[in-house]
Amino acid sequence: MSMKLWIRRILLTAASLLWMRLIFGFSADTAEESSGLSARVCRFLAERFWKGFGSLSPEDQEKAAESLQLFVRKGAHVTEYLILGILLVLTLAAYGLRRAYILAMAAGTLYAGLDEYHQRFVPGRSGEIKDVLIDACGVLLGLLLVRGAARLMQMIKEKKEKRKQDLRE
Numbered sequence: 320m321s322m323k324l325w326i327r328r329i330l331l332t333a334a335s336l337l338w339m340r341l342i343f344g345f346s347a348d349t350a351e352e353s354s355g356l357s358a359r360v361c362r363f364l365a366e367r368f369w370k371g372f373g374s375l376s377p378e379d380q381e382k383a384a385e386s387l388q389l390f391v392r393k394g395a396h397v398t399e400y401l402i403l404g405i406l407l408v409l410t411l412a413a414y415g416l417r418r419a420y421i422l423a424m425a426a427g428t429l430y431a432g433l434d435e436y437h438q439r440f441v442p443g444r445s446g447e448i449k450d451v452l453i454d455a456c457g458v459l460l461g462l463l464l465v466r467g468a469a470r471l472m473q474m475i476k477e478k479k480e481k482r483k484q485d486l487r488e
Contacts, residue, residue, distance in 0.1 A: 324413070327413050328410075328413045328414060331406065331409050331410040331413050332410055334406050334410075335403070335406040335407055335410045338402060338403055338406050339403065339430060341399075342399050342400075342403065342430075342434060343434065343437070345395075345399070346434050346437055346438050346441065346444075347437075347441060348441070348444075349441060349442045349443050349444070350441075350442065350443025350444050351443060353444070357388055357391055357392055357395075358384065358385075358388075360391050360395075361384040361385065361387040361388055361391050362380075362384045364387060364391070365380070365383055365384045365387060369383060393453055396450055396453045396454050396457060397453060397454075397456060397457040397460065398457065399454070399457065400427060400431060400453075400454040400455070400456075400457030400458045400461070401457040401458070401460045401461040401464070402461065403427050403430065403457070403458060403461065404423060404424070404427050404457065404458035404459065404460065404461025404462050404465075405461040405462075405464060405465055406461075407422075407423035407426055407427055407458075407461075408420055408423035408461070408462050408465050409465065411423055411426075420462050420466070423458070423462060424455075424458055424459065424462060427454070427455070427457075427458030427461075428451070428454070428455040428458060431450070431451045431454030431455055431458070432451050434454070435447060435448075435450050435451050435454075
């Protein structure tokens with residue numbers, strides 16, 4: 320095994336484990352902490368992207384920011400697990416596993432289930448099957464992005480090779 324491959328495997332494995340730890344950390348937040356973070360993100364987004372937000376009364380600003388809660392919370396689930404899906408498939412592929420995509424999907428979804436189970440023991444939190452499904456969709460999107468990027472790179476490579484071959488003729 321080359322040193323480059325060994326380093327790639329170590330870095331991807333570490334990145335996957337660190338990302339899983341980050342997800343676990345967010346899940347360990349109490350309901351109050353989690354809601355507070357979501358509220359800050361909602362307010363930040365509303366201030367930056369909601370035209371006329373600053374001209375609303377403080378009460379209306381609060382209501383407007385709260386209206387983003389569901390989108391932000393579920394969007395966070397998808398984003399966390401999209402990144403996990405990317406990291407898992409790249410890690411498994413670096414080890415030469417033939418079914419890296421299937422294994423990454425299974426591992427990501429299993430981790431989502433364990434994460435939701437863990438939340439049942441956190442004050443004010445609950446584990447929801449629908450969140451596991453949302454997380455699994457995030458993993459799938461990550462895998463599709465990697466597959467799409469790989470296909471695009473293959474098409475570019477083939478086009479370059481064809482161009483070289485055409486120049487030789």
